[in-house]
Amino acid sequence: MSTTPKYDVVVVGGGIVGLATAHAVVRTGRSVAVVEREPQLANHQTGNNSNVIHSGLYYAPGELKARLAVAGCAETVAFCREHDLPHDVCGKLVVATHDDELPRMAELERRGRANGVETHRLDAEGMRDHEPNVRGIAALWVPSTGICDYRAVAEKIGELIVKEGGEVHLGRAVTRIVRRPDDVVVRTDGGDLLGTQVVVCGGLRCDELAKASGADPGVRIIPFRGEYSGFTEDAAQLVKGLIYPVPDPAFPFLGVHATRGIDGHVHAGPNAVLALAREGYSWGTIKPKELLGSLAYPGMLRIAKQHWRYGLGEVHRSLSKKAMVKQIQRMLPDVRAEHLVPAGAGVRAQAVKADGTLVDDFLFVDQGTGRGSVLHVLNAPSPAATAALPIGREILHRLTGETLGAL
Numbered sequence: 001m002s003t004t005p006k007y008d009v010v011v012v013g014g015g016i017v018g019l020a021t022a023h024a025v026v027r028t029g030r031s032v033a034v035v036e037r038e039p040q041l042a043n044h045q046t047g048n049n050s051n052v053i054h055s056g057l058y059y060a061p062g063e064l065k066a067r068l069a070v071a072g073c074a075e076t077v078a079f080c081r082e083h084d085l086p087h088d089v090c091g092k093l094v095v096a097t098h099d100d101e102l103p104r105m106a107e108l109e110r111r112g113r114a115n116g117v118e119t120h121r122l123d124a125e126g127m128r129d130h131e132p133n134v135r136g137i138a139a140l141w142v143p144s145t146g147i148c149d150y151r152a153v154a155e156k157i158g159e160l161i162v163k164e165g166g167e168v169h170l171g172r173a174v175t176r177i178v179r180r181p182d183d184v185v186v187r188t189d190g191g192d193l194l195g196t197q198v199v200v201c202g203g204l205r206c207d208e209l210a211k212a213s214g215a216d217p218g219v220r221i222i223p224f225r226g227e228y229s230g231f232t233e234d235a236a237q238l239v240k241g242l243i244y245p246v247p248d249p250a251f252p253f254l255g256v257h258a259t260r261g262i263d264g265h266v267h268a269g270p271n272a273v274l275a276l277a278r279e280g281y282s283w284g285t286i287k288p289k290e291l292l293g294s295l296a297y298p299g300m301l302r303i304a305k306q307h308w309r310y311g312l313g314e315v316h317r318s319l320s321k322k323a324m325v326k327q328i329q330r331m332l333p334d335v336r337a338e339h340l341v342p343a344g345a346g347v348r349a350q351a352v353k354a355d356g357t358l359v360d361d362f363l364f365v366d367q368g369t370g371r372g373s374v375l376h377v378l379n380a381p382s383p384a385a386t387a388a389l390p391i392g393r394e395i396l397h398r399l400t401g402e403t404l405g406a407l
Contacts, residue, residue, distance in 0.1 A: 007031040007167075009399065010186050010195030012174050012209060014038065016046040016150055017380050018201035019157040020392030024404055026166040028396070033193055034161065035186060037173035042154035044279065045203055046385055048346030050228075050259050050270070052242065053077060053087070053146035054383035057094070058254070061114035064362040065383060068394065070115050072387035073144055075406050079389065080148050082407070083156050086262045089146035092242030093127055095136035097330045101246040108140060108246070118143055133238040135333050145242060147262050150385045169193075174202075177213035182371045184213075197399055198374045204278045204349040210376045215367050217378055219351040219359060220297045223278050223290075224253075226270025227318055229328075230343030231258075235335055236266040243331055253348075254382070256317075256327050267343045268328050268335075273314045274300075281345045283318075302356025351379035362391065364398065375399060 007030075011022045014036025025032040038044075056070035080087035096105050105121075112119040120141040122130075127139035158168050172190040177198060184198040202209040210217040231239070245255040258268045274294065277287035294300055304311065317323045325337045351359040363379035375398060384391065393404045 004192045004194050005033070006183070006194040006196075007033045008196050009199060010035060010184070010193050011199045011201060012177075012186065013201035013203060014041040014158070014168065014170065015044060015201060015203050016042060016154040016157070016385050016388040017377060017391055018199070019154050019161065020388040021199050021201060021395045022161050022166055022392075023157050023164075024392035024396040026161055026164045027404060028400070028402060031165070032161070033167040033169060033195075034158070035169050035172050035174060035188060035193065037171070039171045041158050041168070041170070042151045045346060045349060045381065046154050047151040048281070048344065049150065049382065049385060050257070051147050051150055051261055052092075052259060052386075053089070053148055054386040055112075055117045055142050055144045056115045056383070057108055057112045057117050057119065057140075057142055058247065059111065059115065061111060063360075064394070065360075065387070066111075066115045068362070068387035068390045069383040070117060071390040071406070072383070075389045076148060076153070076386055077146060079153065079407060085148065085152050085156060087146055087148035088262060089144065090241040090260070091130070091141060091143040092145040092244055093122075093131055093134065094140040094142065094244045094246060095127065095134055095331050096138045096246050097136045099137070102138060104246045104249065105138060105140060112140075112142070131240055131243055133334055134243055134331055136331060147242070147259065149262050174209060175212070177209065177374060179213065179367060179372050179374060184372055184374055196371050199377070199395055199399070200374060201377045201380070203380070204347060206349065206376060206378050207351070210365070210378065213367060213374050213376075215365065215374070215376060217365065217376065219353055219363070219378055220293075220299060221278070221349045222294050222297070222300055222352045223275035223280060224272045224348045224350050225275040225280055225345050226272055226348060227345040228267045228269035228343040229321075229324055229340040231266040231268065231335070232339050232341060235339030236260070238332055238334055239266045245331060256324075258328065258332060268324075268340070269343070270346060271314050271317050271324070272348070273318050274311070275347050279347060281347060297352070298354045299352040299356045303352065303358070306356065348381045350381060364395070366398070373399075
């Protein structure tokens with residue numbers, strides 16, 4: 001008769017946050033298992049983003065995002081150096097193209113100073129010293145921002161977990177989580193696992209997994225697809241590093257930006273359109289039940305009512321290359337429609353409250369404490385990849401009370 005394997009901690013989800021959490025746990029000598037339903041790690045948000053190492057510039061001082069992203073920026077670079085992973089601390093420009101963006105840029109400067117992020121205000125001539133082809137009236141230069149390959153980072157963390165005695169189980173979907181007085185049963189389609197404690201880092205499915213454990217998540221995950229446009233080789237010469245617009249504070253999205261990736265290819269994006277399925281990476285991927293769940297959710301109805309013009313604009317840019325290039329031309333006027341080619345998409349797992357509030361900070365919800373407890377990570381979009389290593393230590397502290405130093 002086989003015995004159900006038992007661990008000090010079971011982590012549900014093999015994205016970079018789940019892996020960083022498991023690695024923090026295994027560093028303390030505790031037993032840990034990661035359960036991931038996909039056949040490989042980092043298959044969703046971790047493996048389909050801009051691969052930018054964020055500085056911590058954007059986030060309100062005092063937020064978890066601000067504290068953990070600033071720490072994570074330095075730690076991600078150090079991790080890549082230690083393990084010989086591709087990365088480049090190239091810096092970035094945040095470009096204002098109209099006068100009405102200048103107050104928002106000043107607020108970014110203020111947040112940067114409060115968060116300990118180095119910034120430099122540049123005029124039109126100064127910004128062209130960094131990016132000769134950019135157009136704008138002013139910019140912030142943020143030297144600590146960089147690029148890497150987050151899928152490679154996640155895979156390396158997975159290797160370290162196994163090397164240090166942990167386990168990683170791929171291709172096992174979690175169907176239910178059952179709390180008991182002294183442990184938690186994690187039911188999967190490949191058999192049960194027992195954890196003294198469980199951490200759920202389910203990304204696009206985190207609210208469903210919370211319900212599957214008997215918790216009220218208090219939010220619904222609304223999937224927003226972000227599509228990328230690649231630059232042809234001749235247009236790629238227009239971009240040296242990272243060029244961002246000044247973001248709209250009404251949304252947790254950073255706007256369409258141009259990024260030279262670690263592989264040398266340049267892409268622009270992402271936009272933000274409602275995905276037609278939780279893993280809806282294209283217009284052709286439709287799951288009617290999931291789409292209806294998004295559209296019928298009161299919070300989504302309130303977002304649509306308030307921001308329908310913005311939403312229609314995003315859909316237009318998704319369906320029209322001409323509209324997308326017009327957005328890019330605000331900062332890079334020499335880009336033409338013929339310079340753009342499809343370059344994939346990612347889906348952001350955005351937590352939304354029933355009143356229409358888009359949750360802006362990282363969100364953790366606890367079911368109990370100590371033995372038999374479950375901690376749910378219910379909002380961890382960008383900059384969670386940058387902040388993953390300190391997020392893992394934050395979760396460990398919430399589980400055990402232990403404070404673990406950086407790697």
